[in-house]
Amino acid sequence: MSQSLFSQSWYRVAALRPRLRRHAEIHRQSFRGEVWYVLQDHQTGRFHRLSPAANLILCMMDGRRTLQEVWEAAARRNEDDPPTQDDTIRLISQLHGSDLLQGDLPPDLAELAERSESTARRTLIARVKNPLALRFPLFDPDPLLDRLVPYFRPLFSVWGLAVWLAVVISGLVVAGLHAGELTGDVAGQMLSAQNVALMMCLYPVIKALHEAGHACAAKAWGGEVHEVGLMLLVLFPAPYVDASTSAAFPSKWQRMMVAAAGIFVELFLAGLAAIVWATAEPGLVRAAAFNVMVIGSVSTLLFNGNPLLRFDGYYIFADLIEIPNLGSRANRYVFYLIERYALKIEGAKSPVTADGERPWLFVYAVAAFIYRTTVSIAIASFIATQYFVFGVLLAGLALFGTVVSPLVKGLKFILTDPKLNRRRSRAVTLTSAATGAVLALLFVVPLPYTTMAQGVVWAPDDTQIRTKTDGILTTLLVEPGRDAQAGEALATLEDPSLDSRVAVLEAQLAELRLRYDAARLGDRVQAQILQEQIASTQEILRVYRERQAGLIVRASQAGRLIVPGAVDLPGRYLRRGERIGYVLTADDPVVRVVVPQTDVDLIRSRTQGVAARLAEKPEEVRAGSILREVPGAQQEIPSLALATQGGGTIAVDASNPQKPVALQSIFVFDVQLAGGLPFNVLGERVYIRFDHGAEPIAWRALRSLRQVFLSQFRV
Template identity: 40%
Template sequence: MDTGLVTADSTLGSQLVNSHWYRVGGLAPRLRDTLRIHPQYWRRQLWYVVEDRINARYHRFDRQAYRIIRLLDGRTTLQHLWLRLAAEAGEHLPSQEEILSLLGQLHSLDLLASDTLPDLGELAGRGRSQTWRKRAASYFNPLAIRIPLFDPDRFLERASKRLAPLLNWRGAVLWLACVLPALVLAASHWRELTNNFGERVMALDNLLMLAVLFPLVKILHELGHGLACKRGGGEVHDLGIMLLLFLPVPYLEASSSWTFPDKRARMLVGAAGMLVEVWLAALAFYLWLWLQPGMAKALAYDVTVLASVTTVLFNANPLLRYDGYYIASDALEIPNLAQRAGRWWAYLFERRLLGRRYADSPVQAPGEAFWFTLYSPLSFLYRTFVMFSIAVFVAGQYFAVGVLIAVWSIAASIALPFWRALGWLARNVAGGGIDSRPRRVILALAAGLGLFLFALPLPHHTQVDGVLWLPDSAVVRAGQTGFAERVSAVSDSELHPGETVLELADPGLTAELAAQTARTEAAQVRYDAARLEDPAAGERYAAELRREQTALAHLAERNARLTVKSASRGRLWLSQSEDMPGRHFRQGDVLGYVIPPAPPRVRIIVDQSDEALIREHTRSVRVKLPFAAASLWPATILRSVPAASNELPSAALGRSGGGEIATDPRDDSGRRALTSHFEYELGLPDDFPYRLIGSRVSVRFEHPLEPVGKRIWRGLRRLFLAHFHS
């Protein structure tokens, strides 16, 4: 549904008499015959909506402006009009300047008729200008490009009469009876509905179905607007195609609903299309539940998604200028909410920053300023979020199309408004529209901002988490699966390489070793006997003996690993050494550490997006411990693992251990990250006093000085590309 309301307001405060009045006082302007005027109340104030039936535009004027407009009958001259207003208004008499300003507005809006030959060149130029503005506004909106087709008014008139029994409370009851159970069932089937949503929707064959279904769903949506408008007594004279994300979607202009005096009737027109879509989504959902897997079930699913997702993300949200916006505008009784909210922020900029005391405020009623303050930033943020979400979602399957949408979105949402703002400032600064002092302030701010963003080098660093760790030789591990039989060394004792720490026992391995020893001895006896009797025949037993000896050596090696020995020099630390006897350990389990005199290492995990920056542009490295935050310790990069991995060196780096890295909830160890990272190992100075192995530390990589603008660009690029390289 397309609606547009242009506000023309008359304000007091200018000089009562204008020096050029004598030139126009004898003119008797009149309104065009094709205009209609409709009174409406907005926030308990009487306003008048002037309907331009030729151009399908609507203009709102306050009561004071209407006092002048009603006298423009082609017979009353401006001088007599002013004298009559003086007799009626008394001290509230509008100035001649205000009357001339209002007439200028009426002329620019093509609301005045003329008995003289019109300036055809001016009219043609004005028409071309309006056409260009409409096309430019359409082309710079990635969400909608409109192409009008035909007039549906007669068809809707006949349809509204036939459907009259349903366009009342009976239809509302039927709608609720259909939609409410569907909402309950959808909640219970939510996982089935959303499972592999992106892959299901963006599959090539499904996109072809969506391309066919989308226009069919939306034509029903638009017919809902049209029927509601006809029910309220309005007219619908424009139906066409809107290219929504490059898909042809029908649209219908029901802007005549702006003339309805009751705001609830206007809100119903705005909501009618969404009511039809939600009802259609409910019916399709019921079919999806009932049908067996196949083409029909897929079609029902697509209709459910189309009629529900587009309603929530686009039509129902007042932050986008679709149906929800016009409903909210009527509910709040604030017409032109988006335009006037933008003017409100411009007013604040002019008054607060530029020092213009007489800047015009768009606030016309109590309470409007609050909504103006909220609406513009929220609308900008949500619109940008929706555009980039669509770009990322599409690019997940079709990268080039997603990038194109993203570039278009940046141009429409950020670059174009910023360029317009710069143009406005440049015109005012160059043309003297801003006083000298504010002008200097603006130029200084602009220059300062440019220097700050693109010329001023500032400190730059990357911060990651790590853990204090030891070399592999310092880790005491169980060399073989078994039960702890005897602890040969106690915690905090000094060890040398080769000293026994713990002895394990494996009865099964011991029995197997004894049996293998017997088999080897028997093979040796057979070999010796055969070699004495017949040296040539002894070779047959030699192969058997070698096999048995190899098996015995393997078992002997496993048995030797039951004795856990220190591989390095240092101070022993065992975990609960007094409880170790009798406990079962698996091969590779960490039993303790031999803490060397040298400082521990730091193992860190680096995100893929930061890896190149750390590897190529690191000037220095500093380590900070959370329990000694006042001290920063220098560090050096000892090694880096060239391949990315999902395994974390310690569970302390994952979220389950208090870290920042998201881990796989299916991994009980808490050491498997959801995304791959690069691992680095850092060395600490010899005077590093802490030996709290496994403690989490913060590592800071200092990079060369760099302007903020370059970092912002790199961050935006990373934000977009990270989605496709994760």
């Protein structure tokens, strides 16, 4: 409220006799213990929030009283805080602009046509501003819902809630009992070509039932649903309904139930699907049930139930904390803080109307802006990988809506708004200083620049002890943990069939030599054949004797014998080339680090220092240096501990269960830590930080953007 009750422009409107149009309806609601009124426009579906004083003025505007008489009566009824004439002028201006008032003068048809075109333009612009969710209305379902109300109204009762709880809880129990089977290789199940096709068929059906839940809930409590349509959600068709009439319900629990009805439907379907999945045989029905579980539970809770997105969760959250128009008021509150405290505008009006709203509005404005911007860019980037031109266009529109448009509006406000007539120089100075500070922080101020990677404690290949032949390990000749000399026997293997084979070959060789001696003088052709057989048998015998000698495993170098699982080795059958253990010196263990292709250039060219933390001692930081780089990119991961299944960061190709293979090319570096590594940490995870000095944030972002374009779009 302004300090003066009177306005210099009052004479222009004082004699008017306005009244509300017939398509306007007022509803009484309560927010945070205070009474407010909601003006519903049945023609456009829009809602306007009114204070008790504004509602009183509207109620007295019957077409017979002049606006002067209405204002005087309202001032008498609110002597402690009477409405000013400026407030009254703003109120009727807003209502007139929304086509909710009519007066004693005949309607201006040209003005009505202009308003209709303006409304159509605003609707089109609102749709284009959100290109990731384009809407196309189809038909009016309200007459059909009127006929079906007696059938679905019992669902919104205590008995309906009991059935819903029984199914959802049963589904949760079934999912909990089969958690390992459900979560094992989720990526492989979800991303297979057959499953993607099945999910594309199921998704529209599930979302149609979701939207039907909203429509039925709104109708069950007396609302109207006049629009059903098709929405292109990230280019994927999905149905939608307009159940916004629930905003006029007096009970916040009814409004919340209408907003949550779609989520309730999907959770119910997910519970049924869990029961079907547990009882069905492997096949199409079981795969469909699995997809319904994922879509109806994880998907709906992460997106529809997220209050930071303008979906169901947003309206549930706004009604729960009793802050209507949470998103728009949160943005207005941030702008109010800038006007009031940065620009020192004394007349800045806060959108806060009740105690406790300030922290909610500020936190929500910041969190929603960051989250929506991130999601919009991520979705646009994903689409760009499939349709480059369209994806870049979507990214540009998202960037324009979230960054460029607010900046243009802010600049227009600074340069032209009348509120700054006597403070414009201060506003320009502050804006220039803030812009300069932000640009300096982004492009000039260097900040520490590091790359994080994971590795495992690794023993070089030449230190590993491997069997040279198949056999059963019978004895460890050197106790693990003791020093061994180069060439010293470490273990013995046993292969009875090998000894027998050597004996047979020796006997065959002796027989061939005797036959050769007998035929050498009498039959030269036969002697030549026997000579060739002798040479072949000698070669085979040599190979088998080498394998027989390989039954004794010897150390290739001097060092400490390390044998993981030594207690279980005696009596175990080992294949040729299988590792028994290691013979290590103090400098042998290194950290084998795996880095993705996006980071390899920085690590190669700009590494100024290396620091490491062992997983078992994260509080201890140890210095290191790059010892060597494995030349060229590779797909094979040195250890499963570095894959996502083992808690690492490298995504693995689920179609190859035999060995861990990365989905994208990786590069391997060996890092030597100062002071060496103890032998008992072989295979343990190590966190590595490569220090690249300092660099401003903007140049890092530009480098990352360039890498994205090179890797995803080849441009």
